[in-house]
Amino acid sequence: MNENEFRLHLRIETTVLEVWISQGWVVPEVTDQGRNFHEADIARGRLILDLSKSMGVNEPGVDVVMDLVDQLHSLRATLRDLTDAVCRQPPDVQDHILSELTRVESLRRR
Numbered sequence: 001m002n003e004n005e006f007r008l009h010l011r012i013e014t015t016v017l018e019v020w021i022s023q024g025w026v027v028p029e030v031t032d033q034g035r036n037f038h039e040a041d042i043a044r045g046r047l048i049l050d051l052s053k054s055m056g057v058n059e060p061g062v063d064v065v066m067d068l069v070d071q072l073h074s075l076r077a078t079l080r081d082l083t084d085a086v087c088r089q090p091p092d093v094q095d096h097i098l099s100e101l102t103r104v105e106s107l108r109r110r
Contacts, residue, residue, distance in 0.1 A: 003028070006037040010045045020048060023059070025066045044069075 001009070006028075007017055020026045026044055028035035044066070051057040051065055086097055 001037050002033070003035045003037070006041065006045070009042060010049065012045070012049075019059075020045070023063060023066075025062065 003017070007014065017026070021028065025048055026037070026041050028037050028041065030036075047069070048062055048066070051062050052059075057065065086094060089097070
């Protein structure tokens with residue numbers, strides 16, 4: 001969706017969008033036709049609005065939350081890649097990894 005559609009969808013002013021972009025909270029795809037936004041950008045925009053309007057979180061707080069969200073997504077992608085790599089291993093290697101994870105988890109619980 002283009003910039004106007006994005007702003008209308010979230011009911012925000014251009015100046016608000018510019019702040020979000022300058023903070024790196026939303027990173028549009030830039031094309032010859034202008035800036036384009038995706039569904040993930042809408043979700044991020046809703047989160048930003050919830051944090052800032054509904055919950056009263058200030059800009060530095062929103063920055064921390066958005067950074068944590070990005071870290072979480074990155075970690076999930078890494079975990080997915082690791083899981084895929086383990087699944088491509090022979091069954092005996094998979095069993096060894098599972099038993100090692102179980103061992104480490106039991107040590108952590110102590």
